Amino acid sequence: GEDVEQSLFLSVREGDSSVINCTYTDSSSTYLYWYKQEPGAGLQLLTYIFSNMDMKQDQRLTVLLNKKDKHLSLRIADTQTGDSAIYFCAERVRNAGNMLTFGGGTRLMVKP
Amino acid sequence: GAGVSQSPSNKVTEKGKDVELRCDPISGHTALYWYRQSLGQGLEFLIYFQGNSAPDKSGLPSDRFSAERTGGSVSTLTIQRTQQEDSAVYLCASSSGTGPSPLHFGNGTRLTVT
Numbered sequence: 001g002e003d004v005e006q007s008l009f010l011s012v013r014e015g016d017s018s019v020i021n022c023t024y025t026d027s028s029s030t031y032l033y034w035y036k037q038e039p040g041a042g043l044q045l046l047t048y049i050f051s052n053m054d055m056k057q058d059q060r061l062t063v064l065l066n067k068k069d070k071h072l073s074l075r076i077a078d079t080q081t082g083d084s085a086i087y088f089c090a091e092r093v094r095n096a097g098n099m100l101t102f103g104g105g106t107r108l109m110v111k112p
Numbered sequence: 113g114a115g116v117s118q119s120p121s122n123k124v125t126e127k128g129k130d131v132e133l134r135c136d137p138i139s140g141h142t143a144l145y146w147y148r149q150s151l152g153q154g155l156e157f158l159i160y161f162q163g164n165s166a167p168d169k170s171g172l173p174s175d176r177f178s179a180e181r182t183g184g185s186v187s188t189l190t191i192q193r194t195q196q197e198d199s200a201v202y203l204c205a206s207s208s209g210t211g212p213s214p215l216h217f218g219n220g221t222r223l224t225v226t
Contacts, residue, residue: 031212042116042203042217043155050212088155090215098143098162098213104154 004091006103013111018079020106022072022089029091032065033100034074037086046074046087076108084110114138116218118204124224125194133189133221137206144187145215146179147203155203161187162209194225 003025012018024032029051035043049056049063049072056063062075072089086107090100117136125131137144146158157171161181172178176194181187191198201222205215 031214033214035217040219042219043205043215045214045216048212048214092213098207098209099157099160099168100215101157102147102155 004089004101004103006087006089006106008104009107009109011109011111012079014079014081016079018076018083018108018110020074020076020087020089020108022074022103024070024072024089024091024101024103026091026093026101027067027070028094030094031092032063032072033090033092034061034063035088035090035102037088037105039085043088079108079110081110081112084108116204116206116216118202118218118221120221121219122222122224124226127196127225128193130190130192131194131223133191133202133204133223135187135189135204135206135218137185137187137204138216139185140208141206141216142184142209143207143213144181145205145207146187146189147205148200149203149220150200158189158202191223194223196225199223199225 005023033048034046037043060077064073086105088105090102119134142163144161147155159179160168176192179189201220203220205217207213207215
């Protein structure tokens with residue numbers, strides 16, 4: 001079955017880069033997603049990557065996908081205090097319709 | 113509407129009472145999802161509607177939980193005889209069902225069972 005794992009916590013200093021990692025088990029993933037959740041809010045879609053790509057860049061965000069190792073990462077350049085939030089990765093698996101499986105979330109704390 | 117709308121935003125109820133949570137998805141989205149998020153935890157899938165197909169209810173934790181989607185749009189999640197362990201944030205999401213089809217989430221309903 002599908003399983004998506006993330007580390008629980010990451011702390012960085014303002015201005016540094018943050019790298020949030022995610023591993024998944026199902027090799028038939030079609031799309032992989034990153035979401036951000038701020039306190040008291042729902043999940044906000046940050047970006048997604050199609051499984052036949054290995055990199056996607058969007059302003060301060062860079063997504064890297066290593067299909068061989070089933071490893072996904074989100075790099076945030078020049079991290080700001082406003083980036084403090086919980087970040088969730090999710091995968092959509094072929095033959096699972098539009099269902100997404102989410103990781104447990106990584107809490108990012110940015111220190112001034 | 114512009115986004116997924118959920119109501120109420122907060123609900124406090126006594127143990128044993130029934131509650132109804134409402135979700136208005138993005139107009140035109142064929143897929144609708146309910147998730148539950150306990151304090152500090154990840155997302156627990158509850159139920160998924162896709163068009164006119166039978167819903168995927170595999171995540172509902174007990175027969176006290178049910179959901180319906182009327183007219184392919186608004187959905188209601190009902191919890192009967194609420195228990196304290198039902199306290200959580202209930203998140204609704206919708207998606208277009210085509211292409212990358214990312215989920216768009218509402219802000220959730222925070223349910224507290226006293």
